[in-house]
Amino acid sequence: MTTLTGSEICQHPSHSQLIEPAQTPSIALRERVALDAIIVPAARPARYIETAIEVAEAAECHLVLLCSRQTDTGDVRRRLAERSFHSATVIQVPSNYAHRYFEFMTTYWVHSGPARGVCAARDSDLSIKRNIGLILARILGWERILFLDDDIRNVSAMALAGTVSLLGTTGPNGIRYRTAGMTISDYPDNSVVCHARRRAGEDQGVFVTASVLAVDCRSPFGFFPDIYNEDWLFFYQDAAEGRLANSGFQAKQLEYDPFADPRRAAAEEFGDVIAEGLYALLHSKLGLEAADEQYWRMFLADRNRVLDEIFQRLSEVPEIWADLEKAISAAGEKLNRIRPDMCVGYLKAWQRDLQRWQARLAELPRRDSIPEAAKALQLPVGVWKPC
Numbered sequence: 001m002t003t004l005t006g007s008e009i010c011q012h013p014s015h016s017q018l019i020e021p022a023q024t025p026s027i028a029l030r031e032r033v034a035l036d037a038i039i040v041p042a043a044r045p046a047r048y049i050e051t052a053i054e055v056a057e058a059a060e061c062h063l064v065l066l067c068s069r070q071t072d073t074g075d076v077r078r079r080l081a082e083r084s085f086h087s088a089t090v091i092q093v094p095s096n097y098a099h100r101y102f103e104f105m106t107t108y109w110v111h112s113g114p115a116r117g118v119c120a121a122r123d124s125d126l127s128i129k130r131n132i133g134l135i136l137a138r139i140l141g142w143e144r145i146l147f148l149d150d151d152i153r154n155v156s157a158m159a160l161a162g163t164v165s166l167l168g169t170t171g172p173n174g175i176r177y178r179t180a181g182m183t184i185s186d187y188p189d190n191s192v193v194c195h196a197r198r199r200a201g202e203d204q205g206v207f208v209t210a211s212v213l214a215v216d217c218r219s220p221f222g223f224f225p226d227i228y229n230e231d232w233l234f235f236y237q238d239a240a241e242g243r244l245a246n247s248g249f250q251a252k253q254l255e256y257d258p259f260a261d262p263r264r265a266a267a268e269e270f271g272d273v274i275a276e277g278l279y280a281l282l283h284s285k286l287g288l289e290a291a292d293e294q295y296w297r298m299f300l301a302d303r304n305r306v307l308d309e310i311f312q313r314l315s316e317v318p319e320i321w322a323d324l325e326k327a328i329s330a331a332g333e334k335l336n337r338i339r340p341d342m343c344v345g346y347l348k349a350w351q352r353d354l355q356r357w358q359a360r361l362a363e364l365p366r367r368d369s370i371p372e373a374a375k376a377l378q379l380p381v382g383v384w385k386p387c
Helices: 046-059 073-082 105-111 126-140 157-164 192-199 230-234 236-241 262-283 293-312 321-335 340-363 370-376
Strands: 037-042 062-067 088-092 144-148 179-184 212-216 244-253 384-386
Touching (some): 037 046, 037 126, 046 144, 062 126, 073 088, 126 144, 144 157, 192 293, 236 262, 262 340, 293 321, 293 340
Parallel strands (some): 037 144, 062 088
Antiparallel strands (some): 144 212
């Protein structure tokens, strides 16, 4: 049973205080960064990969493009050829792709299980593509990788070196970093609800994100659950143990309208509740054992407070109040269907998945080339072709 009071359990406007800004080794900014591959979970048209090519060229490392949805592999190869960039591999990830390595109870929970009613609107293959990247890295014996989303811009060579070089270095607490990321404040990387808080005049920060995230593959690492805020769950343990670094560099995300479709807010709500609730525990210096039904009952009440405060300030944003009201109403409708026992059950499934994931990583075969590794993952023959 949690011993926290209702006033102590709340959604925090910022989590930056959970990780101290890391001190980038000055030598790293003058030398070639030691990076095995940049992995891009691409879903947009091929023109969006230009930044990834530029970053890979600057880092002199391999580029792996995991393509689906609007990303046509033929167009990708043509763009790589136009740039005369040959250190790249293009992999088509089928829409129905499945493999036993990526079978998780948490996926069942949100698509067919107890949370189906609050998560069924979510439609994303981002998590499985990032998990494919992790498995490829382990099979190939890569030590350091960088995840880079196809809508990220303004990643300089210095920012890249400064972020990747933190892996394996010791932070102020004497613990070595296993993950290191950048923040994205232009355009802010937030959920619909957090965007609404900012537009309504509330204080709202941004956190480290997997949109630009370096991972030390020599260390134990988690997986990306099929849920919104999957990256916060991926590096949750590192954040809890002081192994997550913020390099202090900032990147830019392409702007979009978070309020254009209320279904976006609805699809995000369960993942936003789970992630914000977990990180609220870290502010109180508590672990997962404190996340019982009483805790979630109080946190859900505070989440309702957050939405109510946004509604009360709608008059301050008259130019978008109608769209914002629809979005927050959609989030509120889903929030009202989230029960404390549902949150407890999801976290138990997540913990079981983490244990199974570590067992799978231990049994992975080793391969000497990306084509061989792709075959080990049973990706369709012919979908990989080094450019």
